Amino acid sequence: MSLTDIDECTAGTHNCRADQVCINLRGSFTCQCPPGYQKRGEQCVDIDECTIPPYCHQRCVNTPGSFYCQCSPGFQLAANNYTCVDINECDASNQCAQQCYNILGSFICQCNQGYELSSDRLNCEDIDECRTSSYLCQYQCVNEPGKFSCMCPQGYQVVRSRTCQDINECETTNECREDEMCWNYHGGFRCYPRNPCQDPYILTSENRCVCPVSNALCRELPQSIVYKYMSIRSDRSVPSDIFQIQATTIYPNTINTFRIKSGNENREFYLRLHVTLPPPHGHMLDFVILQNSSTSSSESQQTSPVSAMLVLVKSLSGPREYIVDLEMLTVNSMGTFRTSSVLRLTIIVGPFSF
Numbered sequence: 001m002s003l004t005d006i007d008e009c010t011a012g013t014h015n016c017r018a019d020q021v022c023i024n025l026r027g028s029f030t031c032q033c034p035p036g037y038q039k040r041g042e043q044c045v046d047i048d049e050c051t052i053p054p055y056c057h058q059r060c061v062n063t064p065g066s067f068y069c070q071c072s073p074g075f076q077l078a079a080n081n082y083t084c085v086d087i088n089e090c091d092a093s094n095q096c097a098q099q100c101y102n103i104l105g106s107f108i109c110q111c112n113q114g115y116e117l118s119s120d121r122l123n124c125e126d127i128d129e130c131r132t133s134s135y136l137c138q139y140q141c142v143n144e145p146g147k148f149s150c151m152c153p154q155g156y157q158v159v160r161s162r163t164c165q166d167i168n169e170c171e172t173t174n175e176c177r178e179d180e181m182c183w184n185y186h187g188g189f190r191c192y193p194r195n196p197c198q199d200p201y202i203l204t205s206e207n208r209c210v211c212p213v214s215n216a217l218c219r220e221l222p223q224s225i226v227y228k229y230m231s232i233r234s235d236r237s238v239p240s241d242i243f244q245i246q247a248t249t250i251y252p253n254t255i256n257t258f259r260i261k262s263g264n265e266n267r268e269f270y271l272r273l274h275v276t277l278p279p280p281h282g283h284m285l286d287f288v289i290l291q292n293s294s295t296s297s298s299e300s301q302q303t304s305p306v307s308a309m310l311v312l313v314k315s316l317s318g319p320r321e322y323i324v325d326l327e328m329l330t331v332n333s334m335g336t337f338r339t340s341s342v343l344r345l346t347i348i349v350g351p352f353s354f
Helices: 217-220
Strands: 020-024 028-032 037-040 043-046 059-063 066-070 076-079 085-086 099-103 106-110 113-116 124-126 140-144 146-153 156-159 163-166 179-184 190-195 204-205 207-211 222-231 240-246 256-263 270-275 301-304 307-312 318-332 338-349
Touching: 085 240, 124 338, 179 222, 222 240, 240 318, 256 307
Parallel strands: 222 338
Antiparallel strands: 020 028, 037 043, 059 066, 076 085, 099 106, 113 124, 140 146, 156 163, 179 190, 204 207, 207 222, 240 307, 256 301, 256 318, 270 307, 318 338
8 A cells, every 4th residue: 555745835734934935845844944944943045145155256145045245346247247357447448538548447548748637637728838837838838728828029039949040131121122131139129221222421342431532522521431230139138348449450650549429328338448459551441340248337538559449238128229439539649640431330139038
């Protein structure tokens, strides 16, 4: 005679608690806890899987009867639902305005040259280089998106990106007439007559005018006038030697007196004596301009056998033109002979200090 098992779990004749699972056995049954729970006394309590290996790579979240893994910001779960892999934000959702650099778990933004990160660390703002320093450009700084450029005033050109160099208009855009000579100065040019002589003077060589001794009008006038031109920058440091003048040939047994005859009403200039021995013989008076230099002085008339130095003693600002007559008086030791020569020096002061 065979016995038939009664399934108490199906018949509902078991006494398992509501939080338990009834498992039928042959001739009996047992009460077990569902997956994720363990029996403690008569109760089923949740198993905290986050304390049992294998652990999650970064963060474990326990739930009733189960658990799941989470990743920190900048990471995402791999297919195994345990491991966390880095998210390349520069590829996925690039928020940087210019340059994006992925790092483990995050990213950083950087800006191109001439820009800086804004407060949100994502966008880039132009750097106004012209405001950061007043020494970037010699004349004027112009800010541009991501960079800056330097400008020069009219008559100058930008060299080496930042400094200003005078344009020699006499070589590039000479607008002087045929009977004029072009003179370039710092920041511009001027046209002067090729023949500057005024009656009764006559032109004998370039820029040299002579008053003929045969003309009665010449008796009270300088024997010769030599026209010279010079340009200097504004605000040149003072005192500063600017011209050396000398007689190329002189009369024997004479005394030469150099003086500023005109053009020095505001005492911007001074003549300093240069003592040198004169040659033994000579036939005429002349002037030459020698090399510039720098030193100090304080008079406007000096006596010298041969030469004197013109010194700038007051700083000049341009643009402005000065015409200075430098005269050399020659008197013999007996006082029976007297003559003079004039160097008419045109000094053009440029508009700027460069």
